Structure formats: C-alpha cells, structure tokens
Amino acid sequence: MREELLRIIEKNSRMNLKELAVILGVEEIDVINELAALEAEGIICGYHTMIDWEKTSIDKVNALIEVRITPQRGQGFDTLAERIYRYAEVQSVYLISGGYDLLVSIEGKSLREVSSFVSDKLSTLDGVLSTATHFVLKKYKDHGTILTNKIEDERELITP
Amino acid sequence: MRNPLADQVVEIKPSGIRKFFDIVSEMKDAISLGVGEPDFATPWHIRDEGIYSLEKGHTKYTSNAGLMQLREEICNYLYRTQGIKYSSKTDVLITVGGSEAIDIGMRAMINPGVGEEILIPQPSYVSYEPCAILAGAKPVIINLKAENEFRLTAKELEDAITEKTKLLILPFPNNPTGAIMEKEDLEAIAEVIIKHDIYVMSDEIYSELTYKNKHVSIASLPGMQERTILINGFSKAYAMTGWRMGYACGPSNIIAQMTKIHQFAIMCAPTTGQYAGIEALKHGDDDIREMRTAYNQRRRYLMHAFKEMGLECFEPFGAFYVFPCIKEFGMTSEEFAARFLEEEKVAAVPGNAFGESGEGYLRISYAYSLEKLKVAMERLSRFITKLREEQKNK
Numbered sequence: 001m002r003e004e005l006l007r008i009i010e011k012n013s014r015m016n017l018k019e020l021a022v023i024l025g026v027e028e029i030d031v032i033n034e035l036a037a038l039e040a041e042g043i044i045c046g047y048h049t050m051i052d053w054e055k056t057s058i059d060k061v062n063a064l065i066e067v068r069i070t071p072q073r074g075q076g077f078d079t080l081a082e083r084i085y086r087y088a089e090v091q092s093v094y095l096i097s098g099g100y101d102l103l104v105s106i107e108g109k110s111l112r113e114v115s116s117f118v119s120d121k122l123s124t125l126d127g128v129l130s131t132a133t134h135f136v137l138k139k140y141k142d143h144g145t146i147l148t149n150k151i152e153d154e155r156e157l158i159t160p
Numbered sequence: 161m162r163n164p165l166a167d168q169v170v171e172i173k174p175s176g177i178r179k180f181f182d183i184v185s186e187m188k189d190a191i192s193l194g195v196g197e198p199d200f201a202t203p204w205h206i207r208d209e210g211i212y213s214l215e216k217g218h219t220k221y222t223s224n225a226g227l228m229q230l231r232e233e234i235c236n237y238l239y240r241t242q243g244i245k246y247s248s249k250t251d252v253l254i255t256v257g258g259s260e261a262i263d264i265g266m267r268a269m270i271n272p273g274v275g276e277e278i279l280i281p282q283p284s285y286v287s288y289e290p291c292a293i294l295a296g297a298k299p300v301i302i303n304l305k306a307e308n309e310f311r312l313t314a315k316e317l318e319d320a321i322t323e324k325t326k327l328l329i330l331p332f333p334n335n336p337t338g339a340i341m342e343k344e345d346l347e348a349i350a351e352v353i354i355k356h357d358i359y360v361m362s363d364e365i366y367s368e369l370t371y372k373n374k375h376v377s378i379a380s381l382p383g384m385q386e387r388t389i390l391i392n393g394f395s396k397a398y399a400m401t402g403w404r405m406g407y408a409c410g411p412s413n414i415i416a417q418m419t420k421i422h423q424f425a426i427m428c429a430p431t432t433g434q435y436a437g438i439e440a441l442k443h444g445d446d447d448i449r450e451m452r453t454a455y456n457q458r459r460r461y462l463m464h465a466f467k468e469m470g471l472e473c474f475e476p477f478g479a480f481y482v483f484p485c486i487k488e489f490g491m492t493s494e495e496f497a498a499r500f501l502e503e504e505k506v507a508a509v510p511g512n513a514f515g516e517s518g519e520g521y522l523r524i525s526y527a528y529s530l531e532k533l534k535v536a537m538e539r540l541s542r543f544i545t546k547l548r549e550e551q552k553n554k
Binding site for chain 1: 286
C-alpha cells in the first residue's frame, strides 16, 4: 500500500483519510499509521500546494542558474551547496553531472531582485567559479502538472 | 421501385444503447457514466511512435495479416502473459479493432443458413448477436445469473449445447457486468467444450484490466488452443480506442480463412496504428499498471458508495464497469435510467441494452476521474433516497 498511497497523495494531498482508506481497500487506521510512519521516516517531507502564480496578480520571477564551483578537500560540493541552499530565495539546489556543478533555482519578486541576488550573493561566494542565469519565461508543465491548457473529454456520452 | 434493402439487415434491432444515446445527447449539462472507453489518452510514447512512423513516410499498406514485427510482439506478449505459443507467420491476424475479428471470425467459421448455432452468454457486448445473424448462424443466448456473479457455469453451457452448436462466445472480463472467469471456472467449461467438440471465440479485450488474479486465457488450458480464437486488442489496455487496433490468434486454418475475408474487405489494419502497437507491446507495461491501479481505486470507491447507499451489487473484478441491481425500485432498467437522467442529469446505460438478462441492472462505467464519480454518486444517492420515499408513500 505504501507506494500506491505515496503516488496518490503526491498528486492530491488533500484527499481525506476515509477516502484514502476506501480507494486503497484498507482501514482508516492503517492509512493513519502509514502516513505517520512515512512522516517519521522523512519520506513525506511536506504537503504543498501547486499554484500557477501566473494567473494571479502577484509578481514572481523564476530563474535557473548554472553554477560552477571548486569542490573543497574532504567535503566535496556539500559545504558550498549548503551555503547556497540556506538563502530563502533559493527554491532548489541540485548537484548535476556534465558541464557545470550545481543547478540552482531562484524565486524573486522582480528581475532586479533576482539579478542582484546572483551578482551580490551567489557569485561572490568563495569557491564559486562562474554562474550562468536563465530566466524562466513561461511554465508549461511543473511537478508533472500541465499548466497551459485544460484537456477536454472528447468522448461520446454513451458508447457500448 | 424495388426494395433496395436486405431483409436480414433490416430485421436486426438497433442497439439499445443507440436509443438512449439520442436522449442523452440532447441534454447538454448531463454527466455521463455511460462510456465504454478509457478516459486516459494514449500514452505519449505510443502516440509519438505513430507520429514518427508518419514522419518517416510509412504511409503504405502493410501485408494483409499485419506487420511481421507487430505479430511477433503479439506472440511474445501472449507467451509471457499466458504461456501460449503462437506462430507469428500463420496464427496471428491484425484487425481493425477487436470488433472486426469478431465479425470475420464468425464468417470464417459458419456455414450460413443451415442452422449452425453460436452460443452467446448475456449480458454482453452488443455486437455478438448481430454479427452471428449476419454470418448466417442462429444465435442462442445463455442468460447469465447474478447469483453466479455473471460467470458462465459448465451446467449452463451444457444445457445450451445441441447437435447444431458450433461456437461459444466467451466474453470475459465482461462488458457490461465486470465479471471475470477464473482458472477453475474455465477448466470446468473447457471440459464441456472438448466433450461436445465445439469451438470458442474468447473476447479478451479487457484482459489487462482485472483486479483479483491475473487474467487467464481459456486458450492456455490443455487441449483448448486448437479450438479457440483468441481476440484481443489495444483499445482498453493502452487506451487506444480511436486507433482501431485489434488482433485474432488461433489455429492456422481458421486464421487463414479470416485473413482471406480481411484481405478482400479491409486490405490491412491502419499502418500508423500498427507501428504504435509495436511500441505499446514493447514499452507499455508500466502504462497498463498505472491505469489499472487508477481503475481499481475507482472501483473500490464505487463499491463503497453502493454499500453506503444500500444498493445491491456483486463485486466485479474486471473491465471498468459495475453492474448494480435496481430491482428494488420496481421499475425497468430503461425507466430507471431515463428518470435518473431526467431528474439528476446523470447518464448510465440500462442493463437490458446488453441482453434481456441485464434487465433490472444498470451499467456504470468508471472510466472517469474520482472527482466526477464523486459528484455522480452524490446524485445517485439522492435519487435512490427519493425513490425509496416514493415507494413508502405508495
């Protein structure tokens, strides 16, 4: 049930316990216990909401930044990655194989705010060799959810 | 002027579903639970292979029986899922949906007009009976019973067999009841089939959608492969209804004659779909698993909702239909469905559209999102509460 439960709530964390129990074919108490275990084990890290900010009047700017860094003796990339992810503006930090080391995503209110974060904070850190900033122009799909258009049910109303 | 029409065709009753469809289509805001096809779109990698085949210019006929690579993949699939060995050269025919295979299979096997009988268990898919008539056979209906969870029993089969019986249609997992036949059930009827030396047309289009044990094909039982036409396709397993891709596997002498009809009537199944079908069989197992999991969640949800309403329904373990009993309300399936549509704006198909033995039942499809099913179940609950009140006040 663990995998199936995770897959359901990954898509819809608002489904209530009773409904979860029904569609998984188990008792409600089993769902409660399993969720508690998943939280305790750090497998469930939070219950977030998927928001298309574009459709609101609130301004947000997202950027993806390729960062090349010098690994440190005995610590590799971890210490510098930690210094970066502690900033509140930073949404995610991934260690990447290939032409650069870290892929950092940033969220800010304006281009200026993001730019100044990169030039003042990020690129001046000891060990950061270079950065390349890519601003997000449009989100088509995020976290497995298509944001651009709704899919209509094209089926005939009744078929054998 | 001379009558241009063939009596045999004119006499075939239009499908009961058609009648209901006309009422529903006038109602713009109705929610439908009446659809016999998946709500999922064909997985992208399968669509992509179809597109890619067009880009490469694969726009010609294939061989009549279908692309050899696709036939090989079908043989691999049936070997890995059922342990049945078919020869890709002689035992497989790619058809335009499972429906074509049903039609030409009967035509390849029946001598018209001499009273050869085809046994058709009902409730079942709407095309077996008309196809049997068009093939010149006499359709003989076996009425399946709710008390057997709409499975076909050896006794029911034996009672229906006469000297004229040639072919049994075996429609499991079943549309509209959701019933399945498990291995023991099949073993029991296989004995009768062999004893009376008849053939089987096993329509296994829902074979990937079972929620108890894995589907077992009757062709995998000892002595049955040589007397079974196995029909399957891509529509339900891979959500590919619009591609019209099906296939038939069976003894080479029957497949050869089916291929002959197919050659003259159809030429070959759509080429684009055949390329997509290869991709589906090679890399589609995870898609099936995901869709099956989603259907199973909805199935559990509906069974639970019926239980809470006190609506009688055996637990079905196949396809994507539930078949609740509405006899307690003292009206026919059609009356119930019409009022449900009129008063709650929900369309479900009356059970008798699938044969007389479906009278007193309603086919509810769960090829819909949970959110939609929830709204529909709230309305069903309200509706039957009202009907029970009415009955009390009578």
